[in-house]
Amino acid sequence: MSDLLTRNTDDNGITTLTLNQPERRNSLSMDMLDALSQALTDIEADGATRVVVLAASGKVFSAGHDLKEIRDQLDSQAFQLALFNRCSEVMQQVVNLSRPVIARVAGVATAAGCQLVASCDLAVAADTARFATPGVNIGLFCSTPMVALSRNVSRKHAMEMLLTGDMISATRAEQLGLINRCVDESELDEAVFTMARTIAGKSGHTLKIGKGAFYKQLEMPLNEAYAYTARVMAENMRADDAREGICAFLDKREPEWKDS
Template sequence: MSESPYILRSDNEGVVTLTLNRPQNRNALSFGMLEALRDTLAQIAEDENARVAILAGAGPGFCAGHDLKEMRATGFDDAFVERLFKLCSEVMQAIVHLPKPVIARVHGIATAAGAQLVASADLAFAAKDARFATPGVNIGLFCLTPAVALSRNLANKHMMQMLLSGELIDAETALRFGLVNEVVAGDTLTEVTAAFARKVASRSPLTLAVGKRAFSQLTELPLSEAYAHASKLMADNLKAHDAREGIEAFLDKRDPVWRGR
């Protein structure tokens, strides 16, 4: 196994790109890969210069899901498998709870836990050649943990179509299902994703964090509770410097100066 890092990180104008770096096995989520991703996300959460994160994959595909060869090498040890799935769940929740927007940049395949990564991200841009699947049913292992993330993106019938068939769907179908935001030519994927990330990164980091956290909370509440909670959050948000600065800048027809507070 190569000693190169599991995750490659590059920073540019507030946009942090994290590239899964095991192209020889389609960036399968081994225990080491998951640990590295968890630790890198924790670093980004505390990095004031990081505004937006892009999650990508090196080589011919985005992510082929869990590393089945690693599982077999342990003899499918119960303790290892339990720790592996627990760690994977922690990583997916770290993406959801990261106080910065996360954009998946998908090419090639995104299958099983790879599709789970896409569904856990806030946004996803896909190349026309991208393919998605939850193929666990084909090998006797139903994709239950990916289903958690998919259920927060897809209608139930679309989700069950993927889970029960195990078949690959193309990028346009993923767009129709709601798994990705946009499908673009492969040779433009990197720039299209980066351009959108830079646009988001130009916003107040405080506002982005407030909005992402609130969105997750509001979707879980009944309608009346959601409005009550949102009203309080907006009133609190208005007390922030960046909100006042943004309103003043809009009215004065100038660019705002964000302070992240």
């Protein structure tokens, strides 16, 4: 792995990716985005990973894009477009990854850093964490972070964050639905990895089917969503793990997943 990003996989198949540039506030520079993209590509091809935890070193989860990098390229519209497109691609990689992704947020997550949290399937934050989309304060509206944010919280709450640029607490983020849980800072790892282990104990094949279907049906009208998910469930029933899971439940025993 790059020095920008560390990777560790434990015996439960939980892979922790850690943004590791605290001196730069774990900014999503082009290099950091490339490192994260490569890590996600590697995990997709990796049979050992069942759940991904996305964490960060230091007191800032991610401050978003590297403003110094942007300032150095202020006259290059080509670079700016490439950067924002690259970031959008990485966010979609998180969503499209066949494994569940849990954000472990121990510090501040702003702008594209907040976007990254919103793009993860689940998020657990310490009660000391804070969140914002503050681009409006520097004349650069958080338009791409808006995509993930508006798909996680209600329209008016998203607009309030985007239009004011104000920082919100982890408690408020939980109330809005931006994160799943706000826990005491001392209990963050326990909360994150208990959740990760629970999910890792499920059928990997079933999780892949379910995650993909969840995001796809969200974009459909109600009748199309039901028709699509009925087909998904019928196809899911043909899987070895579905048959094993049903039999194990009826036999009152633990299932033995084949991930197929």
